Amino acid sequence: MPATTVVVVTWRGAAHVTACLDGLAAQTRPHRTIVVDNASDDGTARLLAEHPSRPEVLRLPRNGGYAGGIAAALSRVDTEFVAWLNDDAVPEPGWLAALEDAAGPRVAAVASRLTYVGGRVQSVGVGLTPDGHGRDLTEGVPFGFCGGAALLRTAALRAVGGVPADFFCYYEDTDTAWRLRLAGWEIVTAPDAVVRHEHGASTHPGSARFHRWNERNRLLMLLRCAPALVALRELARFAAITAALPLRTILRRQVPDAANFRVALRCRVLADVAVRLPAALRARRDVGRRSVVRRGVLWRRWAAG
Known part of the structure; x- marks a missing residue:
């Protein structure tokens, strides 16, 4: 039995979801994959049906955003861990193994090392600013994790209330980190869990x-x-x-x-x-x-x- 269910949330992801699934298919650790399709209308459904890895697909009747998609899939997860993965993120083959190996008994979440397409580091976790913003860290010990690619302990996530689906997208990860840390859990980074991330392919930062x-x-x-x-x-x-x-x-x-x-x-x-x-x-x-x-x-x- 795999230890992890990887949840990929997509919306109109035809341009990049295949690369994401190819990266998952190359992982060195067994895993279950659930793709949440947020009512895409651009051919994404066909690409998911035709992909050789044959992921499980949960198609929602409307776009619930990233937070809504993760929340919808959580009830289907029966593994020790659940990994969150953006549809515009491509994990290296050792990504999942590095995450699982870093998940010690008091660790509830493990952040990945996200890089931009050119290789520059985007995030190794999330810090807090004095006005309560979350900010991506490129080094150091994080307060939380970037939800674009992270591993969470399923029981701990459920125990602290799951995912705030009403957020739609953004800050669902930092909110979750707050609740996990308040409950006494630790959050760490796995530097070898590398993911190439297009960042904002669907949501267009700055809009x-x-x-x-x-x-x-x-x-x-x-x-x-x-x-x-x-x-x-x-x-x-x-x-x-x-x-x-x-x-x-x-x-x-x-x-x-x-x-x-x-x-x-x-x-x-x-x-x-x-x-x-x-x-x-x-x-x-x-x-x-x-x-x-x-x-x-x-x-x-x-x-x-």
């Missing part, structure tokens, strides 16, 4: 949708997992900057030319957070009941000063 998901999910993650004062401070700061932007425009002061400084987008983020606030506070109570480490202890240790 309005990217910034909306990023800003919304960061605030929801903090409300769910961070110390209360940190979460409230960052929510208030986001609202204050949003309110100040029109005045800066009137006074002809410089406003950054990025989608996340558009007032309409920021107002939509605040509306999204308001709608999801009751669920976030319920999740916060659940996280607190499962925690063996204080939120403030983690924050002081891991948030970069």
